[in-house]
Amino acid sequence: MIIYEATKSEFISDVTNELLVERLYSSYQEKIGRTSKQEIVSWENSLQRMSNVMQDKDIPNDASVAIEFKIPNTSKRVDFIVAGNDGKDDHVVIVELKQWSEVEKITSKDALVNTYLGRKKRAVAHPSYQAWSYAALIKDFNENVQKQQISLEPCAYLHNYRKKENDPLIDEHYQEHLNRAPVFTKGEIQKLRDFIKKYVRKGDQNKLIYQIEHGRIRPSKSLQDSLTNMLMGNEEFIMIDEQKVFYEEALHLALESKKINKKQVMVIEGGPGTGKSVMAVNLLVNLINQGLMTLYVSKNSAPRDVYASKLKGTIRKTEIDNLFKGSGSFTESKLNEFDVIIVDEAHRLNEKSGFYGNQGENQVKELIRASKFTLFFIDENQRVTLKDIGSKDLIIKYAQEFEAEIITGELVSQFRCDGSDAYIAWLDDVLQIRQTANNDYYGIDYDIRVFDNPHKMLKEIETLNQINNKSRMLAGYCWEWPTAERTNTLYKDIVIPEHNFEISWNLSDNIWAIDQNSVNEAGCIHTAQGLEFDYVGVIIGPDMRLENGEVITDYEKRAKTDQSLKGIKKKAKQNPSEAKRVADQIIRNTYRTLMTRGQKGCFIYCTDPNLNKYFKDRLKSNQIYDNLSPGLDMQVAEDKESY
Template identity: 25%
Template sequence: MRLGISVLLQLSAAELGRLITVPEGSGRRLLTEQLAERHSAVHERPAGNGDINAWNNSIPVVVEALLACGLDEVVVQIEVDLPHTNSAVDLVLCGRHPGTGADSYLAIELKQARHAVVDPRCPIAVDLGFGNGKNKLHPVRQIQRYCEYMIRYISHLREHDGSLHGVALLHNARDPDVEALFDLPENDYGALYTLDDLDRFRRVLTSLFGPASGQEAATALARSRQNPLLKVTDVARQRSVVGGGLVLLDEQHMAVDRIVRHLERTNPNGALNVGLFAADDTPGQRKRVFILRGGPGSGKSAVALELQRALGGRNHEAVLASGSRAYTETLREIMHSSARPRHTGDKKRSAKWIYQYFNSFTRSAPDSIGTLICDEAHRMRRTSTHRNTPKELRDDDRPQAAELLRAARVPVFLLDDHQSIRPDEVGTAGYLRNLAEGLGHQVEVIDLEGTFRAGGSKRYQAWVQQLLGLGVSDPVVWRPDGRMELLLADSPAELEEFIRACGHEGFTARMTAGFCWKWSNPERGLLVDDVRIGDWHLPWNVKPTHSVPNAPTASLWSTDPRGIDQVGCVYTAQTFEYDWNGVIIGPDLLFRDGRFTVNRSASCDPAFNRTIPDDIVRRCVRNAYHVLLTRGVVGTVVYAVDPETQSALRNLITGTIGLQDYRHSRPKLTAEGPQLPPAYREHQR
């Protein structure tokens, strides 16, 4: 279990007070210089102007307020990372409550804005006047969600109920210039303070902190157990639990709220509680289509499930569709497995209705579905025609996306432009926008920029895209960032042993491979060891059309513990995640002359028949490995079958696997590298 939190810098208010001075002839405070050095060391890149200005202008306001209140010993944590994500809280103050003496914490979101305009369509979307034309999440709602997220994932805060509070501090703004921001309800996790409210802000500080040292409270937070990241399947299981589901952050929360409020204004049946903005939309307006675009681990599927849960709680019909059999069948299994005795049949029928496939809407009447949430929309196909399509519809060349747009009153698509893995999959934001606008619909594209996978490492996501030639630059050496562990195995046997060891230690762990080996039907009730590399061999996961004793079905391979005994293919791994991710790069992807090239002849994917152009095959193979390499939450271990490719990866991946002896026990394979992720270190203690 990973420990607590990581911070950029932690000092007492008194220590910071000595650093907020500006040396003669310098435009920067001593604190700003120290933070800039720390940022470069931790992130291996210079701090941006926004960070520099915030450190130089915003932090001193809080420090001076603490000192003015006699709270010199309160500990200030600067840039506190939220577990499992790339988001961070600007400041967390740690101290002792003046009344009870218990640990007390205040999370602060600092904003330098002087003006604010609220989007009339969505009161939690605001323009803070920075000139980039993009709305941001309301600062009060932002800190409220950050506090809720911290309580969910940091055990010390959850075990000490009421110890955490939050505020948004707009220290440059006057009340009249941000008047619209005050309309959002405040609570203990988020209240708004401006330049006109500094006296009130100081009273908040004295109500939460006494003069005692905050070092023990800060240490308790740093040493607190960090809960594992909720997987997609966890979110699905908690859909009916009060307080369950995902704590959405930043643009994720804003996107869901935007869609829900659109439905509040336009729902013709009045099933939703209509809010203050019912007059914004007029009858007969054009259909609005929402496209939510994000990379691996950006929370697309969790957002889809949370949106469906939120709408269901408002008695609004919401159907979730996908092109993935594994994803759809897993969601159905989760739902009907919770049925009470004698209600299994009803639960199965309900699960089959609310979780469907993209090709289920060929005969749907226009606007017959309230909200149709199309997850994994990058798997959208050109048409819905397949081998079981009725003869009268077989020649219908209508785009599959057009059927979905027609069937839903409010269509929502969630996708990644780099995850289409079959030749006939066409789902990109550009394709859907052009099609929808051509049909006369309004389109709103929302980018989900955060990441909830790979330890919140944006660097790892960028590295994978560069490695596979999906980015704008050539492959580069992986620089460990303390969030995501990347290792190279020397053999498939070593990779398997390491993944199994992770599984025995309580992690979820799976092995996957490129589609470079045949996929046989079971023989005499047993899986065939098709994936063979030298003397090493393992079977693929069970085919979707078969079942095998003591092995999970294809749909459940990623979530059933028995899945660790097989090698998964991209079709069963897509959408899901697990803590440790083992990836075998087959001979269909070769590293030559400084970059990866696709070797079509080595692929065994039956989708790549002779009629498929080479450029389509290259796209699908690269995207398939993009999927496989981005399933890991804690770490990823790679092995390449081709010797030249394996040799090249040794130069790009510094982390390895080695035998280590822990406390004189039997030596075992463990991760070796310059920076092991805390989540893995803790399991070794």
């Protein structure tokens, strides 16, 4: 999605005639549905400077200009794009605009600088690294860029920043990144013009902006598929913005903790799809390569089992077992037995360990005790059982008990749900988890559909799964899962009589997510949390319904075989209102988690017809999606248009 597109001459005219802000505002309202003029006015200075840059007679008038291009599968936007031809090849120049006036170098970490943002000095990605990482992501996701051999040329323009002698912005520490994407500052307008003219000597005859905006989006990499290459030292995922900042900080702290023998605890918060697991595995790989005894820990066994399955045959089973551990493995660990423990999905940690929940004292405490540097990735809105105790406050409490240094951070860059922060906000509002500004689905660039028939939703998931085995059915845990039938392919656990619909819970345990034959089985919260797919079809069971316009939860509709709410009846006798509040939060968090497993889309069927209608109304659409996808080779945008 692009907010503004024009030729060079049209762009300069809009700036000169003071029309650009109004047109940007109108485009934002049309395509995004929300913004403020104040936010857009804040760009005015930067765009005026770019208008000055573009007023060079040798930059062709029919070169294309675009503002605010959304990078596919992320929530990030490119500030300014110029497209054209150098007389031989097509090029797109990416300009990252900054209003900074001062910078401090950080030589202890890669590609980071200190600058003032929001009246506070912060560590951020170097502008050259940021521009390069955005270009690399576009190339990674866009097939037209690759097939049409469109060259992307990144750079950064700090129009308020004046260089000085031995300037930190261009220190040799950043040379690798400066080579990839040069940085231009105040007084270097001609150098930036020369950079653009090097690649754009002729106009945009091949409509490069259109090709990039409408190019077929390559399937997103999944962590489970990329793990083997990562462990072999190949860079599979590009860290951007605050991801890069926290990754470098964690890497630095982990190495320092061993050198100075000081216990440190880091807590990184982040919502669905913000790259917590990607960062965790990247750190695991690089810290092992640095010679540190490092473990990846999760409460939920599903991601660990999938990773182990993917690594089978590449490294010995004992090595795999030594890399990936359950959160209950540290009840007997000694103080600082390990160099680094990386805890993914830390919100799922329990108090007690063991099969009967009778071992140890507290998993958070045990993990901190066992390691010199303990890193917790957490999203408290994904706590989905009564036993889940992981919280930022509890981690800080035990860190203080061990006199550990505490470092915190928050990830906001969105990579799942097509990078749509708006979808996450809309979902929270619709599920009545929290009130947000996203009251309707207007302008959200994510494929969500509501089906009136579960057969048709399953058929669509099966069709999409033929592309790359990355589409799955999920369901709320409202149907029993008898132990005796868990390997019986003929037994159908989930039954919806009004549609004569039947489907089994997943039969292949925790590798269901990658098993080629499991598309016609349904996963639950315990087998899906921590994993990601391209598309998910979510059956919302009778534990959630609509009454008098309110989304109501009912824990008594949960299956007895589900351990998520074990002990809730006892709690209800002691404190009915508190039990209802806790169960309500768990049920809403469960569906929020299931509905954010899809990178490209989420399909919904509700057993309560009123809730189904409510979702459709909130989508501002009365369409019922009764047709199948028009073609496996069509992109999501085309799918949407066909319905």
